[in-house]
Structure formats: C-alpha cells, structure tokens
Amino acid sequence: MKRIRILYLINNMNPGGAQRYVIDLMNALDKDIFDIRIVSLGSRNFFKNETYVSYREIGINKNKPNLFLLISLYNEIKVYNPHIIHTQLRYADTLGQLIGVLTKVPIRISTIHGTVEWKRDRLSIIHLIEDYALQYSNLIIAVSESVKEYIITKRHVSPEKVKTLHCGINLMPFINGQTQRINMRSYLSIEPQSVVFACTAHFRPEKRHDVLLHRFSRLLQRSDRKLYLFLIGNEGPLENNIKDMIQALNLQNNVLILGGNRDAVAEYLSASDIFVMFSESEGTSLAVAEGMATGMPALLPRLPHFSSQIKDGIDGFLFDLNSEDDFLVKANRLIDSASLRGSLGANARKHSLNEYDIRNHVSIIKYYYLGCYKKWYDKKYYSTLNETE
Numbered sequence: 001m002k003r004i005r006i007l008y009l010i011n012n013m014n015p016g017g018a019q020r021y022v023i024d025l026m027n028a029l030d031k032d033i034f035d036i037r038i039v040s041l042g043s044r045n046f047f048k049n050e051t052y053v054s055y056r057e058i059g060i061n062k063n064k065p066n067l068f069l070l071i072s073l074y075n076e077i078k079v080y081n082p083h084i085i086h087t088q089l090r091y092a093d094t095l096g097q098l099i100g101v102l103t104k105v106p107i108r109i110s111t112i113h114g115t116v117e118w119k120r121d122r123l124s125i126i127h128l129i130e131d132y133a134l135q136y137s138n139l140i141i142a143v144s145e146s147v148k149e150y151i152i153t154k155r156h157v158s159p160e161k162v163k164t165l166h167c168g169i170n171l172m173p174f175i176n177g178q179t180q181r182i183n184m185r186s187y188l189s190i191e192p193q194s195v196v197f198a199c200t201a202h203f204r205p206e207k208r209h210d211v212l213l214h215r216f217s218r219l220l221q222r223s224d225r226k227l228y229l230f231l232i233g234n235e236g237p238l239e240n241n242i243k244d245m246i247q248a249l250n251l252q253n254n255v256l257i258l259g260g261n262r263d264a265v266a267e268y269l270s271a272s273d274i275f276v277m278f279s280e281s282e283g284t285s286l287a288v289a290e291g292m293a294t295g296m297p298a299l300l301p302r303l304p305h306f307s308s309q310i311k312d313g314i315d316g317f318l319f320d321l322n323s324e325d326d327f328l329v330k331a332n333r334l335i336d337s338a339s340l341r342g343s344l345g346a347n348a349r350k351h352s353l354n355e356y357d358i359r360n361h362v363s364i365i366k367y368y369y370l371g372c373y374k375k376w377y378d379k380k381y382y383s384t385l386n387e388t389e
Contacts, residue, residue: 003035007082009096011089012042015234097133114283143283168361173266174293184271194226198272200287203236208278292352297344315348
C-alpha cells in the first residue's frame, strides 16, 4: 500500500502550544501509513532535536512578503505533491489553503487553535482574504467548542465542515515527573513546606502575567506561609517588562523565571503545588493539561476557554477574574490544605489523561485522514472508471 503523503504547514517552529502539538502528533502517527513532512514558513526550529520527520524552512517574514519565497513555498508543495495539506496558525492557514488549491492538493485541512489571531471586530481586506481562503478547507478542526462557535459565526464557515477536537500532547514526561520533586526543590532552594504556584506561558500580552503578579503580591501579604511563583516560559515580547515588574513589586525573592525544553518544564512542574494562569485568550491550553498531568490542581479564571477544561471544585477552582477577593479565598484554600490539593490534583491528572493524551488524539486524527482520503480516492476511482467506459 502506498503511504498517504501529509504536509503540515505552520507559521513557525518557535516555542508554542501549536508547535508542540504538531511535533507530538508527527511523532505519534503511524509511519507505515503516512509519509509526513513539516514545512515552516519561518526560519527557526526550537524543536529540531525532538523529531526525525522530514522538515523544511521557507524563511518567510509575514510582515514583509517576498515573491521569491512564496514561489519557493509553491514549488515545495508542488514537488512533494501531498494527498493532504494540514495547516496550523493564521498565516499558514491562508497560504496553505490558497496554494493548496493552485497545486491541486485534493484534501485541505486547517486546525484553528484560538481566537486571538482571528479577531473580527473590524473587517478588513486581509480578513476577507483569510476567510475566503478558509472556505477551501475540506475539514476544519476547532480545538474547543468556543473556537468552533467563533469559526461558524465570525468566519462564516458551514457548521458541517467544523469538528471539535482538543489538541493531544505527549503527557508521559509530566506523569513521571513527580520522582524529581525533592531533587528539583533542593536545586531551586525551595523549602519542603513551601507552597509553589506555577504558570507555564510565553511572555505575550494575552497571557496577563501582569495581573498574575499583582494578585500573587497580594497573596504574599495575606499569607503566613512561604510562597513561590514559577513563571515557566521561553521568550516572548514582554519578558523584560515582566522582569521589571517583579523588581518593582519587590517579588524577586519569591518569583522565579524558568525556561527550557519539555523535560525541564516537567521537572519545574514536579516541584510545584498549584497551577495558575490568567490568560485572556486560549483555545485548548496545553499548559493547563501538562500542569494537571503532574497531579496539580488548577486555579484559573472563570472564562469560557478554562471553564471547558476543568470542573470547578473537582479538578481545581475557577475564580471571578475581576474579583481579587475571590482569587485570594480560593488560593488560600489550596495553600492551607495539602489533602485538598492532593484530591483535586488526582482528579486533574485523570482528567488530563482522558482528554489530552496524544494516543487518544491520534486515533481520531487518523480516522479523519483516512476518511477524507477514502472519500477522495473513491471519487477519483469512479470518475476514472466512468471515463474509460
């Protein structure tokens, strides 16, 4: 049997949830069935040591379109001649669908990871082009119900084309990370009885590290326990601003900025007790899934993207984003009770494995790919048969 050729087109391979998802998916797909290639529009691969899948970089700067590089992308797709082109993130979605049509790629799929890239408060020519290109998708995968609703209502895509599927992720490093807890705490000079909050997020505006730092500062003032906050992330435009804010709030003895690869992140999370995040916009937060997989309860704002990921009082607590008191009350409940953290954390781990394990995800993606391929192949076969008759 000939393998089905799949080309994954993505904006870049910088540190990020969509990029992590693509790497885990590539590594998990059956290579006896699928011939896989990743094409990055950018010119950097943060994950270069984590997969042996065929990889190409185009070097396109989306803010400075270059005709020669667009031609290079066209030729890359034309020569590889994929059966399926699967696009990830905004610029890749648009270029992938349009060039996919021009190169006659039979199956075109887009995964939409969130709404922050696709704001439609004010319609522009660029938005019209993007929405026009999306109509050429055979299948659109939304990573949450809220993203699905957004695609249908704001981007005017037929509901029949859109499926909801949480991103899958390799959770094994986070499940096994608890064995590193004592050593990592010792390495970071964290006292055994201290309570550690962890937030895994790149330093971008929508992640709202500023709100988190102010709330954590208030928490320190009201608690008699030794508290720490790990800000775990690789780069981002606001990293220096966050460092300045830590100094301004006099939090340098309690807040640590940590970075590194997946194994390092898993070890930092293993040394933590409560996962916290204030992000205003997410599709499916893989960072939350990773934190839950380590056995930590989640402490998150009551926003649609987080409310769909955890059950309040079961996997952790949801709080009113605009109420400092609500955050402080629920944070202190977790600080004061190790048994509560343990029971909620155990539920969180189970929930994370059931919903986000890459092995479950791959079986569904494989079903989508094979279903789309069979539909196209049957149509092609019977069309050819009719012509010969």
